[in-house]
Amino acid sequence: MEKRQKRRVWLVMAALLFVVAALLMFLGQGEEKGPAALEVDFPRRMRAPDRERAERRRTQVLPTVAPTDSGTAAEPSRPRDPLLAALPRGPGKTAVIIEANALRHSPIGGLLLDCLMRDGGKQLEEFRQKSGVDPLQDLDRLVVTDEGMMLSGNFENARFKDLLGERVSANYGEGARVYEAGESSVTNPDGTTVKRRDTSAIATWNNQLLVVGKSPDEVKAAIDRVEGRGPDEPPAISESSTYGEMYGVLSVEMIARLFPPEQAALAQRLRDVAQNVELHLDASSDVALVAEVKGPSADDVTDLGKSLGAALSLARIKAQAGEDKDLAQLLDFAKVKPDGDSFTLEMAVPLAVIQERLAFCREERRAAEGGRAPETGTQAGVEQAPAPAR
Amino acid sequence: MTVTDSTPAIEVTNLSKTYRRAFRKTGTVALRGMDLSVPQGSAFGLIGPNGAGKTTFIKSILGIVQPTEGAVRVLGGSPEDARIRARIGYLPERLHLPHAWTPTAFLATVGRLKGLAPDPAGNLRLLERVGLSDAVGRKIGGYSKGMRQRLGLAAALIGKPDLLVLDEPTDGIDPMGRMEVRRILQEEVQRGTTLFLNSHLLAETERVCDRVAILADGRVLREGRLDELVRGASRWLARFAPGVSVEALTQAGFVQGRADGVYHVDAGDPAVLNVALDRARAAGALLVELRRDGMDLESVLLGTVGAGASRVEVAA
Amino acid sequence: MRPVLGIAGYVLREAASRKFILAFMVGITLVLAVVAVSLRLEVIDGALAASRLFGKELRGNIQSIDVALRPVYQAAAFIVFYGGILFGIVACSDFAPGLMSPGRIEHLLALPIQRWHLLAGTFLGVMTLALGGTLYGTTGLVLIFGVKAGYWTVGPLVAGLMACVGFAAVYAVMLTTATLVRSAALCAASGFAFMVGGIIAGHRQDISTFFEEGLSRSAFLAVTLVLPRLSALAEAAGDIASSTPLEVRSLGTLLLGVFVFGLGALAVGFWRFEGKDY
Numbered sequence: 003m004e005k006r007q008k009r010r011v012w013l014v015m016a017a018l019l020f021v022v023a024a025l026l027m028f029l030g031q032g033e034e035k036g037p038a039a040l041e042v043d044f045p046r047r048m049r050a051p052d053r054e055r056a057e058r059r060r061t062q063v064l065p066t067v068a069p070t071d072s073g074t075a076a077e078p079s080r081p082r083d084p085l086l087a088a089l090p091r092g093p094g095k096t097a098v099i100i101e102a103n104a105l106r107h108s109p110i111g112g113l114l115l116d117c118l119m120r121d122g123g124k125q126l127e128e129f130r131q132k133s134g135v136d137p138l139q140d141l142d143r144l145v146v147t148d149e150g151m152m153l154s155g156n157f158e159n160a161r162f163k164d165l166l167g168e169r170v171s172a173n174y175g176e177g178a179r180v181y182e183a184g185e186s187s188v189t190n191p192d193g194t195t196v197k198r199r200d201t202s203a204i205a206t207w208n209n210q211l212l213v214v215g216k217s218p219d220e221v222k223a224a225i226d227r228v229e230g231r232g233p234d235e236p237p238a239i240s241e242s243s244t245y246g247e248m249y250g251v252l253s254v255e256m257i258a259r260l261f262p263p264e265q266a267a268l269a270q271r272l273r274d275v276a277q278n279v280e281l282h283l284d285a286s287s288d289v290a291l292v293a294e295v296k297g298p299s300a301d302d303v304t305d306l307g308k309s310l311g312a313a314l315s316l317a318r319i320k321a322q323a324g325e326d327k328d329l330a331q332l333l334d335f336a337k338v339k340p341d342g343d344s345f346t347l348e349m350a351v352p353l354a355v356i357q358e359r360l361a362f363c364r365e366e367r368r369a370a371e372g373g374r375a376p377e378t379g380t381q382a383g384v385e386q387a388p389a390p391a392r
Numbered sequence: 393m394t395v396t397d398s399t400p401a402i403e404v405t406n407l408s409k410t411y412r413r414a415f416r417k418t419g420t421v422a423l424r425g426m427d428l429s430v431p432q433g434s435a436f437g438l439i440g441p442n443g444a445g446k447t448t449f450i451k452s453i454l455g456i457v458q459p460t461e462g463a464v465r466v467l468g469g470s471p472e473d474a475r476i477r478a479r480i481g482y483l484p485e486r487l488h489l490p491h492a493w494t495p496t497a498f499l500a501t502v503g504r505l506k507g508l509a510p511d512p513a514g515n516l517r518l519l520e521r522v523g524l525s526d527a528v529g530r531k532i533g534g535y536s537k538g539m540r541q542r543l544g545l546a547a548a549l550i551g552k553p554d555l556l557v558l559d560e561p562t563d564g565i566d567p568m569g570r571m572e573v574r575r576i577l578q579e580e581v582q583r584g585t586t587l588f589l590n591s592h593l594l595a596e597t598e599r600v601c602d603r604v605a606i607l608a609d610g611r612v613l614r615e616g617r618l619d620e621l622v623r624g625a626s627r628w629l630a631r632f633a634p635g636v637s638v639e640a641l642t643q644a645g646f647v648q649g650r651a652d653g654v655y656h657v658d659a660g661d662p663a664v665l666n667v668a669l670d671r672a673r674a675a676g677a678l679l680v681e682l683r684r685d686g687m688d689l690e691s692v693l694l695g696t697v698g699a700g701a702s703r704v705e706v707a708a
Numbered sequence: 709m710r711p712v713l714g715i716a717g718y719v720l721r722e723a724a725s726r727k728f729i730l731a732f733m734v735g736i737t738l739v740l741a742v743v744a745v746s747l748r749l750e751v752i753d754g755a756l757a758a759s760r761l762f763g764k765e766l767r768g769n770i771q772s773i774d775v776a777l778r779p780v781y782q783a784a785a786f787i788v789f790y791g792g793i794l795f796g797i798v799a800c801s802d803f804a805p806g807l808m809s810p811g812r813i814e815h816l817l818a819l820p821i822q823r824w825h826l827l828a829g830t831f832l833g834v835m836t837l838a839l840g841g842t843l844y845g846t847t848g849l850v851l852i853f854g855v856k857a858g859y860w861t862v863g864p865l866v867a868g869l870m871a872c873v874g875f876a877a878v879y880a881v882m883l884t885t886a887t888l889v890r891s892a893a894l895c896a897a898s899g900f901a902f903m904v905g906g907i908i909a910g911h912r913q914d915i916s917t918f919f920e921e922g923l924s925r926s927a928f929l930a931v932t933l934v935l936p937r938l939s940a941l942a943e944a945a946g947d948i949a950s951s952t953p954l955e956v957r958s959l960g961t962l963l964l965g966v967f968v969f970g971l972g973a974l975a976v977g978f979w980r981f982e983g984k985d986y
Contacts, residue, residue: 030962
C-alpha cells in the first residue's frame with residue numbers, strides 16, 4: 003500500500019514536466035511567425051504584368067503599304083512599340099532600357115529619389131520649370147545605346163525651343179522634328195569668348211519620343227526606324243525581352259570594361275568567348291539581376307560560366323572572412339546556370355541592404371527640406387506613389 | 393531487524409489478491425487470506441489444482457504482484473526491497489529467453505543485473521553443472537525446451553541465492569535430466585538454501601521436498617512435513633495368503649485392495665485391529681504381512697482438495 | 709544507474725540481433741557507399757562547377773558549394789528527422805512489449821532492480837540505438853561531401869541530434885503505451901499519432917485559423933500547447949543542416965521543451981509500471 007502512495011510522486015512529476023514542457027515549447031518556438039527567409043524574385047521571363055505593359059505600348063500603326071502589281075492587298079501591319087522600333091538593329095549593338103516610371107515607383111526608386119533630391123529637390127524643380135517636363139511624372143522609359151540616348155513618355159508640355167536654345171530645327175519624316183546644334187559661344191573663366199560647333203542632334207517624335215544622338219544622321223536614322231524606313235533586321239531588344247525594371251543587350255566589350263582590374267584575365271576571356279550579354283534587372287522588391295551570356299562555342303561558354311561562378315564564390319568567401327555580412331548575403335544568391343552555348347548569371351541585392359546603404363540620402367534630404375513643408379510633387383510623390391505602370 | 397535462523401524464509405499473513413479489471417466492479421479472486429510460513433533451509437513444495445493461486449502466490453513473494461491485502465515477508469524483509477530480491481533465485485514457469493543470445497551472454501547479463509561482478513568462469517561452471525557444457529557456444533534459439541529450463545535454472549543459481557523459487561523447474565526435461573536437476577536442488581538444500589518449489593509433478597515434490605503445502609481456491613488447506621502428511625494414522629494394510637474368502641474378510645471389516653490378497657482396514661487402536669484380525673483368521677485367512685497404510689502425495693492432495701471442496705459446499 | 713545501463717545493454721544486445729535493424733544499418737552503409745563511389749563533384753575556388761552521378765552530368769547551377777549543398781543537407785535533415793522517427797517507431801515498437809512479455813517480465817522484475825530502472829533502461833537503450841544510427845548516417849554524409857567538396861559542416865550532425873530529441877519524445881509515449889497495453893501495434897500507433905500531433909503542434913497557429921473562433925479554436929490551441937512541436941524542430945533542423953537562419957525564437961528552449969515532454973510521458977509510464985501486476 004505504501005508503494006502505491008509512493009508511485010503517485012511519478013504522476014505529480016509528470017504533470018509538472020508537462021507544464022514545464024508546454025512553457026518551454028511556447029517560449030522556444032514563439033507564437034509569432036519568425037521572419038520569412040529572404041527570397042529574391044529573379045526576372046527570368048515575361049510575366050503577366052510585363053505582357054500587359056508591352057501590349058499597352060503597341061500604340062504605333064504603320065500606314066498600310068499600297069497594293070502590289072499582282073493586285074493582292076497587303077495585310078495591315080500590327081501595332082508596335084515605337085521605342086522598340088527606334089532601337090539600333092543588328093548584332094553587337096548595345097541598348098539598355100530603363101523603365102524610369104516603374105523604377106521610380108519601386109522601393110528602390112524611392113531610395114534613389116532620395117539621393118536625387120538630397121538638395122531638397124531644388125535642381126529638379128528648376129529643370130521642371132525650365133523644360134516643362136516633370137521627369138517624375140512624364141518620363142516613361144530611358145534608353146542608352148551606343149549612339150546616344152532615347153527617352154519615351156508624354157512630352158506634350160515640353161518647351162523644346164526654350165530648352166534647346168540656339169539649335170536649328172526642322173521637321174523630319176511624318177511626325178518628327180530634328181534639332182541640330184549650330185555654333186555656340188562659350189565664355190571662358192578669363193572672360194574671353196570662344197565659338198564652338200556641337201555636332202550632337204536631338205529629335206522629337208510625336209511628343210512621345212526624344213532621341214539624343216551624336217549626329218543629325220544618327221537621330222534621323224532612329225526616326226526612320228520608327229517610321230518604318232529602317233533596315234529589316236530585328237531591333238536590339240525584342241518585345242519578348244521587355245521584362246524587369248532595366249533590361250537590354252550590352253556588347254561584350256562594355257561588360258568587360260566593368261570588371262575590376264584584378265579580374266582582367268576573366269574580362270579578357272569574356273571578350274574571347276561571348277558574343278553578347280542580355281541583361282534584366284528587377285527592382286519590384288529586392289534588386290535582382292539576370293544576365294544571359296551567349297557565345298558560339300558551348301564548351302568555351304561553359305568554362306567561362308565555371309570561371310565566373312568560381313570568382314563569385316571566391317568573392318563570397320572573402321566577404322565572409324572579412325565579416326562583410328551584407329556582401330556575403332548578396333552573393334548567397336549569386337549563381338551561374340549553364341545551358342549549352344549560353345549561361346545565365348543571377349545576382350541579387352536584398353532591398354534591406356540597399357536601404358541600409360542609401361539611408362544617408364533620406365537623412366540628408368530631410369535635413370535639406372528642414373522646416374519647409376514638403377512639396378506635393380516631390381515628397382508626396384515618393385510616399386504616395388501610385389502603382390507602377392508595368 | 394536481525395534475521396536469525398528461526399526467522400522464516402517466507403512468511404505470509406492473511407494474503408489476499410484480487411485481480412481487478414477495468415470497467416468491471418468485481419475482480420478475479422486468486423488468493424483469499426492465505427497464511428504460510430516456510431522455514432529457512434527447508435525444501436518446501438507448493439501443490440494444488442490448476443487455478444489454486446500457486447503462481448499468484450509466487451509472484452506475490454517476489455513483488456511481481458502486489459497483494460490486495462495481507463503481509464509478505466521474505467528472508468526477513470519486503471520483496472519490494474531490491475536487496476532482498478538480490479538474495480533470491482527465481483525460475484519462472486514459462487521462462488522466455490532471448491533467442492539470439494549465447495548462454496554465457498545471458499548469464500553475464502543476469503549477473504550484471506543482480507549487481508554481481510563479472511564471472512565468466514563461474515558462469516561456465518554453472519552451465520556445466522546444469523548439463524549445458526556441450527552447448528555453451530550455441531545460441532539459445534537452437535536449444536530444446538529442456539535445455540532452456542536448465543539454462544533458466546542456471547540463471548536462478550547465479551550469485552548463490554539464499555532462497556530458490558522454482559516454478560515447474562523440470563518442465564520439458566527428460567527423466568535423466570530430471571534426476572540431474574533433482575540432484576542439483578538437493579545439493580542446494582544441503583548448502584543451506586531454502587527451496588520453494590511449485591511443480592505439477594507430485595512425485596518430484598515428494599522426492600525433493602521435506603515440507604509441503606496444499607493450496608486450493610486461494611487458501612492453504614494443509615501444510616506440514618511431508619512424512620506427516622502422507623502417513624495414514626488409523627489405516628492398516630494386511631496381506632493374506634491365497635485362497636482367502638473375500639466375503640469373510642469383508643465381514644471382518646477389511647476392504648479389498650488393488651493387488652491380490654491385499655486388504656485395508658481402519659483401526660484406531662490395537663484392540664480394534666486385533667479383533668478384525670481374529671475374525672479373519674477365524675474365517676481361515678492366513679496373515680502374511682501387516683503394516684501401516686501410508687498414502688502417496690497424490691492421494692493426500694486428492695483427499696485434501698476433495699474434503700476442502702465438500703467443506704466449501706457445506707458452508708455454502 | 710548501473711541497473712539502467714544494464715537494461716540499456718540488454719535492449720541494445722536484443723536490437724543487435726534484429727535482422728531488420730542490421731539490414732537498415734547495412735542499407736545506410738550501402739547508400740553512403742554508392743554516393744561515395746558514384747558521385748563526382750568538380751569544385752573550383754569553392755564553387756560547385758559540375759556534378760556527375762554514375763558518370764552522367766547533373767544539370768545544376770554553378771554556385772558556392774555550401775549554397776549548392778544546402779538543399780541536399782536540408783533534404784537529408786528532413787529525411788533523417790521524419791524518416792528516422794518513422795523507422796524508429798516501426799523498428800522499436802516491440803522492444804518494450806517484448807520485454808514485458810510473460811516469462812520475461814517476471815524474470816526481470818524478480819531481479820534486484822527498481823521497476824523504473826527497467827523503463828529508463830529500455831528508453832536509454834533505444835535512444836542509444838537511435839543516436840548511433842543517426843550519427844552513423846549523418847557523419848557518413850558529412851564525410852562524403854566534406855572529402856569530395858572540401859566543405860565541412862557539423863550542421864547535419866546537429867540536425868540528426870535534434871531528430872533524436874524529437875524521437876525521444878515520441879518513444880517515451882510509445883513506452884508509456886506499452887505499460888498500459890502490451891501491444892507492439894498499439895505502441896507504434898501511439899507513436900505515429902504523436903508524430904502527426906507533433907507536426908500539427910508545430911503549425912498550430914496556422915492551423916488554428918481553420919477552427920471557428922471560440923471554444924473549438926481554444927480547445928485546439930490548448931491541446932497542441934502540450935504536444936511536442938516536432939515540425940518546428942524539423943524545420944529548425946533543416947535550417948541548421950543547411951546553415952540558414954533559424955525561424956524559431958530559441959532553439960535551445962524548444963529542444964528542451966520537447967525533451968521535457970518526453971520525460972513527462974516517461975514519468976506517466978513509471979507511474980503506471982510501478983503499480984502494474986504481471
